[in-house]
Amino acid sequence: MPLLHISMRAGKPDAYRRAILDGLYRAMREALNVPEGDEFMTISEIAPANFRCGNAYGVARSDDAVLIQITVFASRTAEQKKALYRRITDLLGDNPGxxxxxxxxxxxxAPAENWSVGHGIAQFA
Structure with missing residues (x-):
């Protein structure tokens, strides 16, 4: 039951943003085995003056940097997370580039009791 928040500079076309959402959903299905239809994602487009990514940790970043924050059940393993990082990077490299x-x-x-997916019920607690 991942919850994704994606932040990026404003100005990309709809197809670009759709490709990001599609790639992230596919990566989660493949690496984390999330169920079909488990899509809870938002994209926030930030004005260039309000968006900054440095080049720390030996990674050169451009104005096309995308910040992806994923909240998941605390049961995910380190191996699953590493596979997810790799798959996200590969898929977003393929499309939208x-x-x-x-x-x-x-x-x-996040612990399972921290989730309510509707009706005010803690479905996973």
Whole structure:
């Protein structure tokens, strides 16, 4: 039950943003085995003056950097997360053509009782 927040500079066409969402969903299905239809994702487009990515950690980033934050159940393994990072980078490289250095991913673990997916019920607690 991942929840994704994607931040990027404003100005990309709809097809570009759709390709990001499609690639992230596919990567989660393949690397984390999320169920079909488990799509909870938002894209925030940030004005260039309000978006900054440095080149720390030996990674050169361009203006096309995409910041992806994924909250998942705390049950995901390190191996699953590594596979997810790789798959996201590969798929976003294929379409819409984002350079590997411009794909920044952060995974947050949340206990099952921290989730309510509707009706005010803690479905996974």
């Amino acid at each position: 984002i350079r590997p250095g411009d794909v920044f991913v952060n995974v947050l673990d």
